[in-house]
Amino acid sequence: MSRSRQIAVVAPASPVKKEIAERVEALAASIPGGPRVRFHPQCFSTEGHFAGSDAERSAALLEVANDPAVDAVWFGRGGYGSGRLDETLFGALNDAARRKTYLGYSDLGFVLARLLATGVGKPVHGPMPSDIARPGGEDAVRRALSFLADGDLAGIEPTARAGRNVVAFNLTILAHLIGASWAPDLSGCVIMLEETCEHHYRIDRCFFTLFQNPGVRKAAGIMLGRCSDIPENDPIFGKSEEEIARYWCDRYGVPYLGRADIGHDAGNKIVPFGGVQVADAAFAS
Amino acid sequence: MSRSRQIAVVAPASPVKKEIAERVEALAASIPGGPRVRFHPQCFSTEGHFAGSDAERSAALLEVANDPAVDAVWFGRGGYGSGRLDETLFGALNDAARRKTYLGYSDLGFVLARLLATGVGKPVHGPMPSDIARPGGEDAVRRALSFLADGDLAGIEPTARAGRNVVAFNLTILAHLIGASWAPDLSGCVIMLEETCEHHYRIDRCFFTLFQNPGVRKAAGIMLGRCSDIPENDPIFGKSEEEIARYWCDRYGVPYLGRADIGHDAGNKIVPFGGVQVADAAFAS
Numbered sequence: 001m002s003r004s005r006q007i008a009v010v011a012p013a014s015p016v017k018k019e020i021a022e023r024v025e026a027l028a029a030s031i032p033g034g035p036r037v038r039f040h041p042q043c044f045s046t047e048g049h050f051a052g053s054d055a056e057r058s059a060a061l062l063e064v065a066n067d068p069a070v071d072a073v074w075f076g077r078g079g080y081g082s083g084r085l086d087e088t089l090f091g092a093l094n095d096a097a098r099r100k101t102y103l104g105y106s107d108l109g110f111v112l113a114r115l116l117a118t119g120v121g122k123p124v125h126g127p128m129p130s131d132i133a134r135p136g137g138e139d140a141v142r143r144a145l146s147f148l149a150d151g152d153l154a155g156i157e158p159t160a161r162a163g164r165n166v167v168a169f170n171l172t173i174l175a176h177l178i179g180a181s182w183a184p185d186l187s188g189c190v191i192m193l194e195e196t197c198e199h200h201y202r203i204d205r206c207f208f209t210l211f212q213n214p215g216v217r218k219a220a221g222i223m224l225g226r227c228s229d230i231p232e233n234d235p236i237f238g239k240s241e242e243e244i245a246r247y248w249c250d251r252y253g254v255p256y257l258g259r260a261d262i263g264h265d266a267g268n269k270i271v272p273f274g275g276v277q278v279a280d281a282a283f284a285s
Numbered sequence: 286m287s288r289s290r291q292i293a294v295v296a297p298a299s300p301v302k303k304e305i306a307e308r309v310e311a312l313a314a315s316i317p318g319g320p321r322v323r324f325h326p327q328c329f330s331t332e333g334h335f336a337g338s339d340a341e342r343s344a345a346l347l348e349v350a351n352d353p354a355v356d357a358v359w360f361g362r363g364g365y366g367s368g369r370l371d372e373t374l375f376g377a378l379n380d381a382a383r384r385k386t387y388l389g390y391s392d393l394g395f396v397l398a399r400l401l402a403t404g405v406g407k408p409v410h411g412p413m414p415s416d417i418a419r420p421g422g423e424d425a426v427r428r429a430l431s432f433l434a435d436g437d438l439a440g441i442e443p444t445a446r447a448g449r450n451v452v453a454f455n456l457t458i459l460a461h462l463i464g465a466s467w468a469p470d471l472s473g474c475v476i477m478l479e480e481t482c483e484h485h486y487r488i489d490r491c492f493f494t495l496f497q498n499p500g501v502r503k504a505a506g507i508m509l510g511r512c513s514d515i516p517e518n519d520p521i522f523g524k525s526e527e528e529i530a531r532y533w534c535d536r537y538g539v540p541y542l543g544r545a546d547i548g549h550d551a552g553n554k555i556v557p558f559g560g561v562q563v564a565d566a567a568f569a570s
Contacts, residue, residue, distance in 0.1 A: 048523025049486055080486040083493040176490055179464010180497035201334055201365040205461055208368040212465035238333025 005035040005071045005149045008064035009043055009129055013107040014079020015051035016043040016130060021076075024129040027138060028145055035071075035149035039129075040064060043076045050081040058086035061111070065097040065121075072148045073121075075104030075111070077130035082110035083176070093120050101272075103144060104128050105194075106264065109173035116167065116273055117184035125168035125192070125262065126155070126270035136266035147270050153278050157261050157269035159190060159223060161278040168192035168225070168262055168271035175206035178213045187218035190257060192271060193245075194225030196264035200237035200244065203227065207248040221255040222248075226263025290320040290356045290434045293349035294328055294414055298392040299364025300336035301328040301415060306361075309414040312423060313430055320356075320434035324414075325349060328361045335366040343371035346396070350382040350406070357433045358406075360389030360396070362415035367395035368461070378405050386557075388429060389413050390479075391549065394458035401452065401558055402469040410453035410477070410547065411440070411555035421551035432555050438563050442546045442554035444475060444508060446563040453477035453510070453547055453556035460491035463498045472503035475542060477556060478530075479510030481549035485522035485529065488512065492533040506540040507533075511548030 007028075009016070021039040028037040042060035045052030052060075064070050102115055103124045112123040126147065127140035134140065143155035153161065160166045167186060171193040177183055191210075195203055210216045227241040239247065242259075249256035261269040292313075294301070306324040313322040327345035330337030337345075349355050387400055388409045397408040411432065412425035419425065428440035438446065445451045452471060456478040462468055476495075480488055495501045512526040524532065527544075534541035546554040 049518070049520060080490065083490060175461065176494045177497070179468075179494065181499055182497070183464075205365065205368060209461045209464065212462070212467070214466055233334070235334060 004033070006069055007035045007037045007072045007074050007148050008067065008070040009037060009039045009074045009076045010057070010060045010064050011043040011051035011076040012057050012061055012085055012111055013051065013081040014049065014077050015046050016076040018044060020130055020132060023132050024141055027132070027141055031142070031145060031149070035145060037074070037145070039076065049079070054084045054086060057081065058089045061085065062089045062092055065100060066094045068096040070100065072101040072103065074144070074148060075102070075108045075128055077128055078104070078106030078108060080107055082107045085111070090114050090118055090120070097121060101148060103148060105168070105268065106170050107173060109169040110177055112273070113169070113174070113177050113184055114182065117182050123273045124270060125273070127268050131266060131268070134266045140266040140268060143270065153276060155270045156276060156278065157192070157271045159257070159260060160271045160275045162275070163277040164190050164275045165220065166190045166192060166271055166275045167273050168194070168260065171195040171203060171206045172198060175209040178210055178216065183213070185215040186213070187215040189219050190221045190223060191216065191219050192223045192225055192260035192262055194260070194263045195227040195241070197229045197231065199231050199233045200239065200241065201233060203241050204237070204244045207244060211248050211252050217252050217254060219254050221257035223257045223260035225260040226265060228264050289318070291354055292320045292322045292357045292359050292433050293352065293355040294322060294324045294359045294361045295342070295345045295349055296328040296336035296361040297342050297346055297370055297396055298336065298366040299334065299362050300331045301361040303329060305415055305417060308417050309426055312417070312426055316427070316430060316434070320430060322359070322430070324361065334364070339369045339371060342366065343374050346370065347374045347377055350385060351379045353381040355385065357386040357388065359429070359433060360387070360393045360413055362413055363389070363391030363393060365392055367392045370396070375399050375403055375405070382406060386433060388433060390453070390553065391455050392458060394454040395462055397558070398454070398459070398462050398469055399467065402467050408558045409555060410558070412553050416551060416553070419551045425551040425553060428555065438561060440555045441561060441563065442477070442556045444477070444542070444545060445556045445560045447560065448562040449475050449560045450505065451475045451477060451556055451560045452558050453479070453545065456480040456488060456491045457483060460494040463495055463501065470500040471498070472500040474504050475506045475508060476501065476504050477508045477510055477545035477547055479545070479548045480512040480526070482514045482516065484516050484518045485524065485526065486518060488526055489522070489529045492529060496533050496537050502537050502539060504539050506542035508542045508545035510545040511550060513549050
C-alpha cells in the first residue's frame with residue numbers, strides 16, 4: 001500500500017472520552033505502516049446523552065463519509081442516538097461515501113442498517129475505539145485497525161469468513177428498526193444477533209418483533225452471539241437466551257445455526273456485511 | 286339489563302394470583318346488579334414467566350372469546366407473553382367473538398392491536414384485575430367493572446369521550462409490534478401512549494421506531510399518558526418524556542395533543558378504541 005490508510009472517527013451516538021481517543025491514536029501509531037486515525041472534533045461534543053446535537057452528529061458523519069481522502073469511517077462509541085440522525089444525509093452521500101468501509105456495532109446498527117438498505121459503502125459490525133477501555137480491549141481495537149488498515153481478515157468472524165451472506169446486529173437495535181419503511185430486506189441472510197444488559201423476557205420480545213418481519217422469516221438462518229450481563233428477573237424466565245433463539249427459529253421454520261463470535265466484549269469479531277471469502281475459511285470455521 | 290353481564294378473565298401473559306381473583310370477584314359481587322366475573326383456570330397456571338404454555342394461553346383466550354354466553358373478555362394481568370400466542374387463533378374467532386369487548390393494557394397491547402387490525406370485537410385499553418393490588422386499585426377495578434357491566438362511560442378518558450378515533454398503548458409494546466406485517470394502520474388516529482419503568486433514552490428510541498411507520502406519520506395526533514418509575518440514567522438524558530414526545534411529533538409534523546389520562550396506575554382511565562360519543566364530552570374534557 002503506497003500510503004497510510006486514513007480512518008476518520010465520528011460518534012453518531014454518545015461522545016468519546018479524550019483519553020480513549022489518545023490511547024487509540026497511540027496504538028495506531030505503534031503499528032508499523034499502520035493507519036492514520038483522526039478523531040473528528042464532533043466525537044468530543046456533548047448535548048445531554050449525545051455527542052452533540054442531531055444536526056452536528058449528522059453533519060460530521062456526512063463530512064467524513066463524503067471526503068475522498070478518508071478510506072474508512074469508524075464509529076467511536078455506541079451508547080444511544082444513531083437513530084436520530086437527519087435522514088436526508090443518507091440521500092446526500094457521494095461516490096466517495098459509496099466506496100468506504102463503515103465499522104461499528106451496538107447502537108450504530110441504525111447506521112449500518114441504513115447503509116445496507118441503501119446499498120452505500122461496506123457496513124461492517126465490529127469493535128469501536130471505545131472498546132479499548134474493556135479488559136483485553138487493545139486486542140479488539142488492534143483487530144479493527146488491522147482490518148481497516150490493510151484488510152487483514154484474521155479477525156473476521158468464522159461464519160463470515162466462509163462467504164455466506166451475513167449481517168450482524170444488536171438484537172434490540174434490529175428490533176427497533178426492522179419495521180421501518182426503509183429497513184433492509186434480510187431474506188437470504190445469515191443474521192447474527194448479540195445482546196447486552198437486557199432481561200430474558202426482553203430478548204424474547206425482540207425475537208417476536210424480528211419474526212413479524214417477512215424478510216426475517218425468509219432468512220438463511222439465525223446465529224446467536226454473546227448475550228452478556230443479563231439482569232436477573234423475578235420470576236426467572238425459564239429459558240436461556242439460546243433456548244429463546246431456538247424457540248423462535250423453530251416457530252417460523254428458520255434454521256438456527258448456532259453461536260456467532262460477536263458480543264459486547266473484547267472478543268467481538270468482525271462481520272463484514274455480505275461476508276468475505278477467505279482461502280482458509282474451511283479451517284477457520 | 287335483563288341478566289348479569291358475564292365477564293370472563295383470561296391471562297395471555299403472566300399468571301394472576303388467587304387472592305387477587307378473590308378480591309375482584311368479591312368486589313364485583315358487592316355491586317348491585319353487577320356483573321358475574323369468572324376467572325378461567327388458565328389464569329392461575331404457570332410455566333416460567335407465563336400463565337401456562339403458549340398453547341394453553343391461546344386456547345383459553347379462544348375459548349372465552351368464542352363463547353356466546355360471555356359478554357366481555359377481561360385480561361387478568363399484563364407482565365409478558367401476549368405476543369407469543371398462537372397467531373392462528375385470530376383467524377379462528379367466531380361471530381360471538383366479534384361482538385365482544387376486550388379490556389386490558391400494557392403487554393395486552395399485542396392482543397388489542399391484533400384485534401384492531403383484524404376488525405374483531407371492541408378493543409379497550411383500561412384497568413385489569415391485577416390493578417386491585419395498587420394503592421387506590423379498587424377504584425380502578427370498579428371503573429372497569431362498571432364499564433364492562435353496563436357500559437358506564439364515567440371512567441372513559443376525556444379525549445376518548447369526545448368521539449375522536451383514539452387508540453391507546455404502552456409505548457414499548459406498540460414499538461415492538463408496529464412493524465409487524467399484521468400491525469394496525471394508525472393513520473388518522475389519536476394515539477395515546479403510556480410507559481413505565483423505562484429510561485428516557487428507551488422512550489426516545491421507541492418514539493423513533495413508531496415514527497418509522499407510515500401510518501403513525503399520518504396519525505391525527507399523539508397524546509402522552511403518564512410515564513412512571515423512569516430509572517435514572519447516567520448521563521441524564523436532558524429531556525423530559527413530554528419534551529421527547531414533542532420532539533418526535535415536531536420532527537414528523539404530527540400534532541402533539543397533550544397529556545392523556547392513562548398510565549400504569551390506579552388512575553388509568555378507559556379508552557375504547559375508536560372512541561365514544563358522550564353527551565357531556567364538552568364538559569368532561
